[in-house]
Amino acid sequence: MRQSKTFIPTLKEAPNDAVVPSHILMLRAGLVRMLSAGVYSFLPMGYKVIKKITEVIREEMDAIGGQEFHLPALNPIEIWEETDRVKAFGDTMFHLKNRDYVLAPTHEEIMTYHARRVLQSYKELPQVWYQIQTKFRNEARPRSGVIRGRQFLMKDSYSFDASWEDLDKSYDSHAAAYRRIFERCGLKFFVVGASSGAMGGTGSEEFMVRSAAGEDTVAHCESCGYAANSEVATSVIQALARDSESKDIFEISTPNIKSIDELSAFLSINESQCAKSRVYIVNGKEPVLVLMCGNDEVNETKLEKIFSEVRPAHPEELQNLTGAEAGSIGPLGFKGRILADLRLKDRNNLYSGANKNEYHIGGIDMVRDVPSAELVDLRIVQPGEGCPNCGANIDVFPAIELGHIFKLGTRYSEAMGARFLDVNGKDHPLIMGSYGIGLERVMACFVEQNHDDFGIIWNKELAPMQVHLIGLNMKKQEIADECERLYSELTTLGLQVLFDDRKDAQPGFKMKDADLLGIPIQIIVGERKIKEGLLEFKLRTDSVKLDVALTDVVGKVKEFYSV
RNA sequence: CGGGGCGUAGCGCAGCCCGGUUAGCGCGCCUGCCUUGGGAGCAGGAGGCCGCAGGUUCGAAUCCUGCCGCCCCGACCA
Numbered sequence: 297m298r299q300s301k302t303f304i305p306t307l308k309e310a311p312n313d314a315v316v317p318s319h320i321l322m323l324r325a326g327l328v329r330m331l332s333a334g335v336y337s338f339l340p341m342g343y344k345v346i347k348k349i350t351e352v353i354r355e356e357m358d359a360i361g362g363q364e365f366h367l368p369a370l371n372p373i374e375i376w377e378e379t380d381r382v383k384a385f386g387d388t389m390f391h392l393k394n395r396d397y398v399l400a401p402t403h404e405e406i407m408t409y410h411a412r413r414v415l416q417s418y419k420e421l422p423q424v425w426y427q428i429q430t431k432f433r434n435e436a437r438p439r440s441g442v443i444r445g446r447q448f449l450m451k452d453s454y455s456f457d458a459s460w461e462d463l464d465k466s467y468d469s470h471a472a473a474y475r476r477i478f479e480r481c482g483l484k485f486f487v488v489g490a491s492s493g494a495m496g497g498t499g500s501e502e503f504m505v506r507s508a509a510g511e512d513t514v515a516h517c518e519s520c521g522y523a524a525n526s527e528v529a530t531s532v533i534q535a536l537a538r539d540s541e542s543k544d545i546f547e548i549s550t551p552n553i554k555s556i557d558e559l560s561a562f563l564s565i566n567e568s569q570c571a572k573s574r575v576y577i578v579n580g581k582e583p584v585l586v587l588m589c590g591n592d593e594v595n596e597t598k599l600e601k602i603f604s605e606v607r608p609a610h611p612e613e614l615q616n617l618t619g620a621e622a623g624s625i626g627p628l629g630f631k632g633r634i635l636a637d638l639r640l641k642d643r644n645n646l647y648s649g650a651n652k653n654e655y656h657i658g659g660i661d662m663v664r665d666v667p668s669a670e671l672v673d674l675r676i677v678q679p680g681e682g683c684p685n686c687g688a689n690i691d692v693f694p695a696i697e698l699g700h701i702f703k704l705g706t707r708y709s710e711a712m713g714a715r716f717l718d719v720n721g722k723d724h725p726l727i728m729g730s731y732g733i734g735l736e737r738v739m740a741c742f743v744e745q746n747h748d749d750f751g752i753i754w755n756k757e758l759a760p761m762q763v764h765l766i767g768l769n770m771k772k773q774e775i776a777d778e779c780e781r782l783y784s785e786l787t788t789l790g791l792q793v794l795f796d797d798r799k800d801a802q803p804g805f806k807m808k809d810a811d812l813l814g815i816p817i818q819i820i821v822g823e824r825k826i827k828e829g830l831l832e833f834k835l836r837t838d839s840v841k842l843d844v845a846l847t848d849v850v851g852k853v854k855e856f857y858s859v
Numbered sequence: 860c861g862g863g864g865c866g867u868a869g870c871g872c873a874g875c876c877c878g879g880u881u882a883g884c885g886c887g888c889c890u891g892c893c894u895u896g897g898g899a900g901c902a903g904g905a906g907g908c909c910g911c912a913g914g915u916u917c918g919a920a921u922c923c924u925g926c927c928g929c930c931c932c933g934a935c936c937a
Binding site: 305306307308309310311312313314315330332333381384385387388401402404433435436437439444511512700702732750768769770771772800801802803804805806807808809811820822823824825832 | 860865869870871872886887894895896897898899928929930931933934935936937
């Protein structure tokens with residue numbers, strides 16, 4: 297491609313709206329432009345990268361027996377009502393105004409719809425069906441450029457098996473394919489145990505990339521590799537011993553004391569001697585009091601595993617249930633189920649709210665005074681706590697979710713009546729898995745991890761083009777001639793060459809552009825070297841310009857790309 | 860959806876508080892000359908519904924009201 301005739305609108309300055317590095321660089325390098333919040337157009341160079349990612353994914357999906365589909369994004373709403381997911385998605389699903397259609401945010405229903413019409417016998421199983429296609433989600437707040445969009449590309453696949461053992465195989469082969477895909481895409485990633493959330497199902501893992509722009513929080517152990525989404529992460533933390541002597545309970549006036557910090561300061565005690573109370577309404581009606589040690593935060597995802605639906609109680613509800621406001625609630629006299637975090641097991645001489653405004657109670661003994669408390673792990677893991685596997689210090693940081701794999705089981709096949717006959721002629725629901733990869737996130741995460749002050753540093757797999765041939769002064773005949781010769785030779789070999797043949801651009805301009813765009817190999821043809829029969833060969837990864845004889849450069853490119 | 864910020868040329872910004880000639884600056888763009896090893900120089904030029912609508916005023920980019928858009932924090936996130 298001749299750069300003089302290619303649309304690559306690079307920017308010297310970063311647009312004001314872009315904040316994260318990948319967003320800034322994708323705009324500056326002329327890869328993407330925004331159309332509307334969370335809706336992006338891919339320009340020629342950016343789309344080439346998307347196509348490279350697509351190729352990698354296709355190869356690896358085909359290698360595990362995946363069959364590529366292309367399903368419609370425009371779906372009749374009735375299909376989504378079969379699984380009650382119109383309600384589950386709520387406002388996140390786009391609805392059309394002038395017909396009863398929705399824009400698909402994912403495709404479990406549509407794949408299951410086809411499966412139930414086609415798959416009838418165990419002999420036809422397993423099946424792995426996938427597609428690379430546009431998804432629509434009406435995100436309340438799109439952000440970080442292409443990382444969280446309202447329209448995005450997803451590779452989604454679905455497995456249909458006759459047994460749970462076979463589902464494990466389909467799931468494991470996806471997990472392995474995902475590792476190969478992300479490795480080939482040059483990403484430093486890790487896999488975490490995750491919550492299957494509203495997707496339902498029995499098991500799930502996420503493929504994550506550490507990034508300040510991430511929206512998930514993960515706990516990760518450097519030494520043994522334990523990793524989990526903080527929604528489900530656990531940790532070991534030094535157990536707090538029971539005092540040898542239990543005091544009797546006593547009431548204390550605590551005017552204006554609301555938080556644990558204020559309470560521990562007021563009483564000159566350690567925060568871990570306080571039991572914090574939070575009241576939740578579960579399954580729409582039942583009040584549950586959750587007791588946490590000191591300032592420990594409640595992990596609501598863990599609560600949701602116990603009760604399917606959980607929300608904090610409103611202030612009026614608190615008043616009705618306990619007779620007190622949020623800062624003065626405690627377990628004694630609470631009418632309802634009480635859950636306590638494991639850290640409070642067997643503790644005594646604790647302080648908590650008195651269920652009377654401006655009063656707290658001391659001398660609480662969990663064994664003696666709150667015998668009904670169910671002890672469960674409910675904490676949000678904090679950095680520095682012990683890894684549940686090896687005990688080393690655990691790290692907690694933000695990350696971007698690149699891919700997510702789920703063992704769905706029979707949730708969708710049951711709801712939609714997608715059944716097959718086993719060897720005995722007995723019918724069963726298909727056992728399903730679903731597996732997704734966000735293509736834009738692969739691209740953005742790569743840029744997040746592979747850039748320097750000058751621009752993007754593509755690897756061989758994802759680079760929009762393979763070679764950047766730069767003629768420094770195209771008005772000089774000998775430079776133009778040499779560039780043309782090289783361009784023709786390299787393209788004849790089947791290499792993708794971007795040829796900067798612009799006549800007016802200054803050398804510095806061209807080199808800045810090349811570094812921004814980040815094609816792996818730069819071949820720089822300039823007056824200074826050509827007189828000696830040389831040109832410069834630069835790898836974007838190391839920035840070293842190597843003098844190479846005109847006659848040797850094609851060989852070096854062939855070697856680099858193994859062609 | 861709550862909180863905050865911003866909206867002036869393709870991009871980055873000034874002007875607004877305190878209303879008043881023809882709305883400026885840098886980069887980019889066009890023409891010509893010149894220049895060619897890290898985003899050159901000179902000269903000339905084009906490009907604005909000052910986000911939109913309404914209001915106040917003799918007069919609004921500037922003051923007031925409403926709306927829209929974008930960004931950030933939070934909530935949400937299959």
